[in-house]
Amino acid sequence: MIFYILRRLLFLPVTLFGISLLLFLMIGLLGPYQRLATFINSPERLKGVDVDKLVELYGLNDPLIVQYGRWLKNVLQGNLGWSYVGKEPVLSAILKRFPYTLELALFAAIPIIFLGTSLGVLAALHHNKPLDHGLRIFAVVGWSFPDFVFGLFVLMLFYGTLGWFPPGNLSVWAEEIVKSPYFRSFTGMLTLDALLNGRFDVFLDALRHLAGPVLTLTYVEFAFLLRITRSSMLEVLRKEYVRTARAKGLDERVVIHKHAKRNALIPVATVSGQTIIGLLAGTVIVETIFNRTGLGSFIALAATQLDYASIMGGTLFFGLILVIGNLCVDLSYAFIDPRVRLE
Amino acid sequence: MKRFFAVLSLALFIFLWVPFAFSEVKNPDTYIYLAIGEADTLDPHYAYDTASGEVINFVYENLIAYKGESVTEFVPRLATEVPTVENGLVRDEGKTYVFPIRKGVKFHNGNELTPEDVEYSFERGILFDPYAGPMWMLIEALFGYETLEDFVQDKIGVAWSEMVDEEGNLKSEEYRQKLIDFYTTYIDPAIEVEGDTVVFRLTRPFAPFLSILAQNASWSAILDKETCVALGLWDGQADGWWKYHNWKKEKSPLYEKAIGTGPFKLLEWDRTQQKVTLVRNEEYWGEKPKLAKVIIWGVDEWSTRRSMLEAGDADQIYTPLQYLDQVKGLPGVVIREGSRLTITALHFNWSVAKDSKYLGSGKLDGEGIPPDFFSDVHVRKAFSYAFDYDTFIEQVLKGYGHRIPSVIPRGLLGFNENLPMYPFDLEKAKEEFQKAWNGEVWEKGFKLTLLYNTGNEARQTACEMLKEHIESLNPKFKIEVQGVQWPTYLDAYRQGQLPAFIIGWLADYPDPHNFIFTYYHSNGVYGTTQGEAFRKFAQENLDALIEKAIEETDPAKRQALYEEIQKIAYENALGIPLYQPEEVYAMRSWVKGWAFNPMRPGEANYDGIWKEE
Numbered sequence: 001m002i003f004y005i006l007r008r009l010l011f012l013p014v015t016l017f018g019i020s021l022l023l024f025l026m027i028g029l030l031g032p033y034q035r036l037a038t039f040i041n042s043p044e045r046l047k048g049v050d051v052d053k054l055v056e057l058y059g060l061n062d063p064l065i066v067q068y069g070r071w072l073k074n075v076l077q078g079n080l081g082w083s084y085v086g087k088e089p090v091l092s093a094i095l096k097r098f099p100y101t102l103e104l105a106l107f108a109a110i111p112i113i114f115l116g117t118s119l120g121v122l123a124a125l126h127h128n129k130p131l132d133h134g135l136r137i138f139a140v141v142g143w144s145f146p147d148f149v150f151g152l153f154v155l156m157l158f159y160g161t162l163g164w165f166p167p168g169n170l171s172v173w174a175e176e177i178v179k180s181p182y183f184r185s186f187t188g189m190l191t192l193d194a195l196l197n198g199r200f201d202v203f204l205d206a207l208r209h210l211a212g213p214v215l216t217l218t219y220v221e222f223a224f225l226l227r228i229t230r231s232s233m234l235e236v237l238r239k240e241y242v243r244t245a246r247a248k249g250l251d252e253r254v255v256i257h258k259h260a261k262r263n264a265l266i267p268v269a270t271v272s273g274q275t276i277i278g279l280l281a282g283t284v285i286v287e288t289i290f291n292r293t294g295l296g297s298f299i300a301l302a303a304t305q306l307d308y309a310s311i312m313g314g315t316l317f318f319g320l321i322l323v324i325g326n327l328c329v330d331l332s333y334a335f336i337d338p339r340v341r342l343e
Numbered sequence: 344m345k346r347f348f349a350v351l352s353l354a355l356f357i358f359l360w361v362p363f364a365f366s367e368v369k370n371p372d373t374y375i376y377l378a379i380g381e382a383d384t385l386d387p388h389y390a391y392d393t394a395s396g397e398v399i400n401f402v403y404e405n406l407i408a409y410k411g412e413s414v415t416e417f418v419p420r421l422a423t424e425v426p427t428v429e430n431g432l433v434r435d436e437g438k439t440y441v442f443p444i445r446k447g448v449k450f451h452n453g454n455e456l457t458p459e460d461v462e463y464s465f466e467r468g469i470l471f472d473p474y475a476g477p478m479w480m481l482i483e484a485l486f487g488y489e490t491l492e493d494f495v496q497d498k499i500g501v502a503w504s505e506m507v508d509e510e511g512n513l514k515s516e517e518y519r520q521k522l523i524d525f526y527t528t529y530i531d532p533a534i535e536v537e538g539d540t541v542v543f544r545l546t547r548p549f550a551p552f553l554s555i556l557a558q559n560a561s562w563s564a565i566l567d568k569e570t571c572v573a574l575g576l577w578d579g580q581a582d583g584w585w586k587y588h589n590w591k592k593e594k595s596p597l598y599e600k601a602i603g604t605g606p607f608k609l610l611e612w613d614r615t616q617q618k619v620t621l622v623r624n625e626e627y628w629g630e631k632p633k634l635a636k637v638i639i640w641g642v643d644e645w646s647t648r649r650s651m652l653e654a655g656d657a658d659q660i661y662t663p664l665q666y667l668d669q670v671k672g673l674p675g676v677v678i679r680e681g682s683r684l685t686i687t688a689l690h691f692n693w694s695v696a697k698d699s700k701y702l703g704s705g706k707l708d709g710e711g712i713p714p715d716f717f718s719d720v721h722v723r724k725a726f727s728y729a730f731d732y733d734t735f736i737e738q739v740l741k742g743y744g745h746r747i748p749s750v751i752p753r754g755l756l757g758f759n760e761n762l763p764m765y766p767f768d769l770e771k772a773k774e775e776f777q778k779a780w781n782g783e784v785w786e787k788g789f790k791l792t793l794l795y796n797t798g799n800e801a802r803q804t805a806c807e808m809l810k811e812h813i814e815s816l817n818p819k820f821k822i823e824v825q826g827v828q829w830p831t832y833l834d835a836y837r838q839g840q841l842p843a844f845i846i847g848w849l850a851d852y853p854d855p856h857n858f859i860f861t862y863y864h865s866n867g868v869y870g871t872t873q874g875e876a877f878r879k880f881a882q883e884n885l886d887a888l889i890e891k892a893i894e895e896t897d898p899a900k901r902q903a904l905y906e907e908i909q910k911i912a913y914e915n916a917l918g919i920p921l922y923q924p925e926e927v928y929a930m931r932s933w934v935k936g937w938a939f940n941p942m943r944p945g946e947a948n949y950d951g952i953w954k955e956e
Contacts, residue, residue: 030830033837037830041383043796043846045391045475046868047861050490051837054474057509057589082593087381087614096615152646160650167647169616172370172638179611291642293615306830 001334008327016319020075023315024068027308032060038084038306071312080316081309085302090313093298098317099188100169100293104286105279107191107210108217113272116222120229120268121261127234135226143223151216151289158212165212167291174205213290217283221275228271233264266337273329280325281318368933368954369655372635376947377648377660381617381641385609386597387564388468391477393849397639397945398612398619399561402451403603406442406461406541406565408558414684414754414853414942417557421445421456421565421604425553437548437896443540448628450567451608458536463568465534465543467577470526470584473592477562480851484549485533489866491588498525511586519582526581548896551854559942560852570602606632606950617641621949633936633953639945652676652929658954659930659937659947664743665800670929679928680743681939684850686752686858687802689793689809689919691717691726691843694874699840701792701825707780709788709819712842716791718876722784723916725775726843727765729812730805730919734767739804743925749909750848750862752923754941756898757855757905763913773816788819794835795845797826802845805921836872844872845921853942855905856893863912864889877917884911932956 027035032055039054040046055061059070074081079089086093123135142150158165169190170178177183177199178190186196191210194203236242237260245255282296295314302310382395390399406422417425422442426432432441448456465481472478472491479489488494492503499506499521506518513519535542545552556563572578574596577587592598601609606629607621621637640657642648645666651657653673662670662678670676695702695714703711717723736744745753748762777785793809795802803826810822827835835841846869851857861867865881885908892904912918928946930937936951 031834033834034830037828037833040475040833041829042392043868044849044851046836047479047489047851049475051833053492057474057591082591084592087384087599093614100615155646155650160653163654166654166656167642167651172373172375288644289647291644291647297643 005327005331008323008330012320012323015323016316019315019319020072020312021068023312024071024308025064027306027311028064028067030306035060035306035308038308041305071309075316080313083302083310083313084307085305085310086298090309093310094295094313094317096188097293097295097298100190101280101282101295103189103191104210104213104217104283104292104294105276108214108221108279109272109276111214111218112222112225112275115218116225116272117229117265117268119222120226121233121256121264123226123230124233124237124264125256132230136230139223139226142219145220147216147220147283147285148289150220151213151286154212154216155289158215165208165215167209167212167289169206169209169293170202171205171209174202177202209290209292213283213286213292216286216289217279221279225268225271225275229264229268232267233260236260236264239263266333269332269336270329273325273332277322277325277329280321368956371954373638374634374636374659374934374947374949374952374954375638375640375651375657376945377640377642377651377657378946379641379643379661381614381639382612382619384592384595384598385601385612386592386595387561387566388471388478389473389476389592389595389598390561391475393944394641395944396559396561398609398621399564399601399603400559400605400944401607401621401637401949402601402605402609403561403564403566404605405558405560405563406444406556407553409940409942412938412940414554414940415756417553419445420558421448421461437550438545440543440545440552441537441540442543445628446539448604449626450570450604451602451624452567452570454567454569456565456567456604458539458541460568461541461565462534462536463571463579464564464566466530466579467566467571467587468562469530470577470588471590473589477851480555480560480562484552484555485543485545486529487546494529495522495525498529507585507588511588513585522585523581526584531581548894550893550896550901551852551856554852554854554942557852557942559940559944561944564603566597567602571597574600604628607637610636630950632950634949637949652931655931657931658934659928661946662927662929664740664924664927667741667743667927667929675932676929677932677934679930679937679939680925681928682745682752682754682923682925682941684752684754684853684941685847686747686750686923687805687845687847687921688750688862689726689730689805689843689845689921690862690869690873691723691877691918692839692841692872692874693718693876693880694839695842696839699835699838699842701794701835701840701842703790703792707783707787707789709821710790712789712791715874715876716780716789717843718874719779720915721775721779723918724765725772725779726809726813727916727919728768728772728775729816730765730809730921731767731812732764732921735805735808736922739801740922740924743927744922745925747920747923749912749920750858750918751855751905751909752850752858755850755853755855755858757859757902757909759902759906759909762906762909765913765916765919769812769816772813776816776820785817788817788821790821790823791842792823792825793843793845794825794827794832794841796832796847797828801922801924802847805845839872839874841872850942855901856889859889859892859905859908863908863917880915884915 036054080091083090083093119135123132126132183197186193190206191203194206242260245259282294284296284300287294287297299314380394382398383392384390384395385398387399387403390396404420406420407417407425408420410416410418419425423445424443426440444458444461468478469482482488482491486494496502506514508514533544599612606624606627608624610620610622612619619639623632623635648660649669652660671678697714705711707713732746748764751757793806795806806824810824813822814820848861862869863885864870865878865886870881888904888908892901895901933954933956935953935955938948938951
């Protein structure tokens with residue numbers, strides 16, 4: 001087991017190196033003057049500028065491999081460079097935004113997994129009955145809703161009309177408290193920090209601001225989990241051991257919850273894991289619509305402004321999350337399914 | 344179970360409780376403005392965008408400020424008088440300006456303002472002169488050069504990069520004395536403390552000088568010397584000044600710190616939220632602002648901004664014209680208007696780079712255009728006749744725009760709406776096309792690409808309208824419309840590949856020179872993109888006039904000179920001046936005291952506003 005984990009972790013640098021090289025080459029396809037747009041962002045700035053001098057100052061004209069080497073050398077020294085989009089060092093820009101992304105992902109994961117699995121089981125148990133059809137239609141509608149449409153709908157209904165769930169991270173008064181010297185930041189996650197500081201009012205305010213994004217993410221994401229659970233459950237229900245259990249005269253609830261559901265949830269674990277990993281990589285649209293701090297919109301902005309230090313840094317970070325996340329999913333198999341041995 | 348429900352309903356009550364009170368002003372002491380994006384840097388000598396200027400504008404102060412909505416009249420700020428010829432503070436035929444410095448003014452950290460701070464602020468900026476920064480304005484005004492490096496090279500005779508390496512170290516000791524002498528001979532005497540005054544000495548009269556110094560121009564903000572030196576900025580010494588030249592943006596400690604004398608103090612710049620918070624400066628020497636706090640917050644999504652305005656959680660939001668209908672008529676929301684000094688024009692490249700991918704076949708054979716296609720005045724005139732100016736302003740800009748005879752926007756000296764303009768006249772356009780290239784254009788046809796900078800629907804529509812009308816003249820005329828991203832534009836700009844393109848310009852300072860030079864001078868930012876043939880034309884016909892107009896101090900004579908330049912531009916159809924847009928500002932009706940100034944970076948006068956139903 002330990003060896004398995006170590007072996008997987010050993011591959012991590014190789015994976016990251018590969019990703020970064022590939023990405024750098026892609027950015028390198030743009031000419032030096034195109035990449036200069038990061039530094040000169042409006043025509044007014046062209047006045048009195050020798051663009052060639054700027055290209056030289058930022059080393060944009062050097063051979064790609066030299067530029068990559070320079071970047072890699074800095075990274076190995078722990079310096080991911082300066083983020084022109086984040087307006088601070090890349091590493092700190094990422095680390096400041098990650099708690100917000102993590103918080104949203106965790107809050108969204110709960111209803112997604114809960115609704116996805118429980119409704120999935122329910123649909124399977126009512127196979128081809130109106131409830132099954134109804135749930136499936138409901139899920140497919142959510143699944144096919146573009147998140148920017150549903151997000152805007154949630155914003156307009158729950159904020160515009162009802163005034164319940166405002167956009168942003170916190171209200172003005174709550175932010176004043178959080179930014180005051182008496183409020184200690186332990187995790188960077190506002191809800192958790194508020195509880196640790198004993199500020200229940202701030203906690204509720206943070207929750208109110210989380211509700212809209214969580215609602216949006218839940219509806220657009222849970223459908224996939226529902227379908228996986230449903231089909232997996234249907235398959236299990238046809239298995240011999242379920243028939244045996246029923247033949248033994250076991251109570252139907254025991255059959256379903258103990259014998260069938262547990263086995264049906266094994267593939268669901270993978271999908272749930274991947275959903276959470278996906279949420280951790282940031283949710284550009286939801287972050288933008290609800291004006292929340294997060295990694296997704298940060299990297300998207302970096303990409304549009306060709307801020308290569310941020311793009312590279314962000315990608316390395318996602319790579320890290322992906323590899324570690326998948327490792328966790330694999331490890332969880334060993335616990336869920338005793339037949340799986342990680343050697 | 345009962346208790347559980349009681350707790351639950353209580354929680355729900357708190358959770359959902361929102362102060363639903365439209366009669367009541369939300370956050371009465373705090374002004375929340377929702378912008379797009381955020382400041383670039385708070386170093387006044389690096390900042391060159393309106394978002395940065397908006398913050399700097401209220402934290403720092405300048406020697407003088409614009410009077411109300413005017414861009415030609417000034418009031419004193421950190422100076423106690425505005426220099427004029429009449430009060431004897433402008434001398435030597437406009438080459439010397441004297442500013443008496445106000446006493447008893449304190450910086451936000453408690454230090455007292457002195458004339459030395461003023462001298463230091465300008466000298467630091469000029470020596471710093473970062474690439475792509477705004478300092479060229481002062482360098483041009485005071486010394487007649489575009490960059491400090493050009494200035495140094497011209498006086499010492501050695502290129503900057505030969506003398507100083509990238510870290511700011513001398514490449515050879517022999518240059519030390521030369522650079523010290525450069526400072527003591529040219530920079531130091533140009534801005535000097537004399538008693539309680541600071542004197543600026545220009546090498547030639549420069550008409551817009553006061554505009555470049557006025558409030559709203561962050562490059563002329565006054566810094567505290569003591570604080571700056573302590574933070575590691577230029578130490579004020581002649582020896583070693585070159586180490587402080589052209590730092591990268593992030594290296595300047597003033598990047599995120601701002602200690603000025605202004606009516607507001609910088610409380611925080613939260614870059615994860617694109618949010619700047621300013622608080623009232625309780626020790627301000629002038630009239631204190633009524634607002635206790637100002638929040639300038641980048642909310643990039645329009646629907647989010649609109650919802651927050653509607654709910655009253657925002658007091659004012661950035662509103663692009665295409666969304667105006669969505670906020671017009673919302674209860675509690677008012678729309679105010681203002682015309683900034685910005686124009687949009689279409690320009691032609693008289694000699695496109697031969698490797699340009701926008702030329703088609705590169706010949707006049709109906710499948711492309713030759714690189715010098717636009718060097719024929721008839722082609723340019725034909726294009727000028729083929730644009731439906733009035734319909735465009737009426738329909739596309741919804742009336743929020745003005746027609747302009749040349750690149751000078753209304754509100755500036757030199758503007759005259761009676762100057763000749765090309766009417767929309769397809770018959771005349773046809774005649775001109777028939778004359779172009781000895782009739783070859785009409786006979787063989789052409790195919791070309793019109794380019795605009797993306798992100799602007801109005802510009803795209805302008806291109807499409809032009810395409811429609813020109814193609815309707817002759818089936819052999821083919822025009823493609825293509826939006827280019829800013830990076831691509833920049834690249835093609837550098838390589839001289841753009842045959843015809845629409846792009847705008849926003850005034851750096853309110854003077855016609857800023858527009859005329861940019862578009863019509865052979866060294867202007869857009870002048871250089873119009874090809875070698877255009878530059879030759881400009882050198883022969885325009886450059887001398889433009890130079891003469893800037894040195895002239897009599898406004899009537901300047902007006903005449905600028906009209907002459909504009910007539911040359913008209914006769915030669917140098918470009919198509921499309922429009923000057925009018926801007927709209929959506930805000931809550933409880934915003935009182937909001938005023939507009941065309942030169943203000945940002946969208947509100949936070950020092951004058953208050954909230955009241």
